[in-house]
Amino acid sequence: MQLSIDLTGRNVLVAGAPDAARQAVRRYEAAGAVVHRVGSPEEARLVHVPERLFLVAAVEDGQNGWGAFLDRCRNAGIPVAAEPAAGPAGHVTLVGGGPGTGDLLTVAAVKALRDADVVFYDRLAPYQELPLLTSAELVDVGKKPGHHKVSQSDIEKLMVESALAGNNVVRLKGGDPYVFGRGGEEVAACVAAGVKVHVISGVTSAISVPAAAGIPVTHREVSHMFTVVSGHAPLTEKEHHHLAGLGGTIVVLMGIGTLHQLAAGLRRAGMRPDMPMAVVERGYRPGQRTTIANLGTITSAAAGCSNPAVLVIGEVVRVAEANRQHAGAAADLDMLAASLLGS
Secondary structure, eight states: OOSSOTTTEEEEESSSHHHHHHHHHHHHHHHHHHEEOOOSSSHHHHHOOOTTEEEEEEEOOOOOOOHHHHHHHHHHTEEEEEEEOOOOOEEEEEOBTTTTOGGGHHHHHHHHHOOOOOEEEEEOOOGGGGGOOOOOEEEEEEEEEHHHHHHHHHHHHHHHHHHHOOOEEEEEEEBTTSSOHHHHHHHHHHHTTEEEEEEEOOOOOOHHHHTTTTTOOTTTBBBSSSSEOOSSSSSHHHHHHHHHHOOOOOOOOOOOOHHHHHHHHHTTTTOTTOOOOEESSSTTTTTTTEEEEEETTHHTTTOOSSSSEEEEETTTHHHHHHHHHHHHHHHHHHHHHHHHHHH
């Protein structure tokens, strides 16, 4: 995590073994400090503590014998701050960043970002907040439909090469790495190269984005199951018939480009045209918008919609509408009561 204090031009001494202290050094340098280093208690015994030091950052590196040096610093009137040791180097962590807001990052995700040396991030991850969460090198490998800034194979190559160079690498992805995130391919690339890899699950947009619009993907006596589908490519007729026969709720991720084929295919497969349907754009982001129609009218109703978007098909959409109308009616009653009391 970045430091919130401005240390521009201040002298800071970081005490700790080089590998354990590497992230503390980077954090203080990012805060503008002039960083000095002491790597071991033996070296520290030879160091004269200058009065011009603003702060000593003591890294918890597991070495015994730092106490005498830190006491000398305190006795000289220099504050001592405890710093956690850097995480182990030379491995990759795939992190699910959720639907794009830092508020939905898990505790494990925040810790992984804090400990990172390099972060390769996607455009659907909460990348705007990364400077507040990490002092790591940030590399944009984001992909848009029809335009890949960096190809998938190149992303995997960059991750592996960086880890083999001794970095603690985080691959930050939108949603969950294993839900249409190609996380399995990236894990396989690391395993093939002999690089240690770990996966931190994220909040998938398949559930969270409908929830942001007030739509539950399951609801008692309405829907007891839901199916998640990728909308990147048109489905086959067999898949349309399978979906139409399943029942429950259908959630389609990034489905604007194939919305016309999906709606038409489900109608051909026997799904009734008045089945409620919603398009939730930019969930949890500025400009979030929900368009509600039905299977027969959604193509025209959503003509101005764009990705990132989640499509929801099923009776649960009516549940959201009923709740919204109830909330609106309650708000109207509150306003009426307030006006009567005021008069």
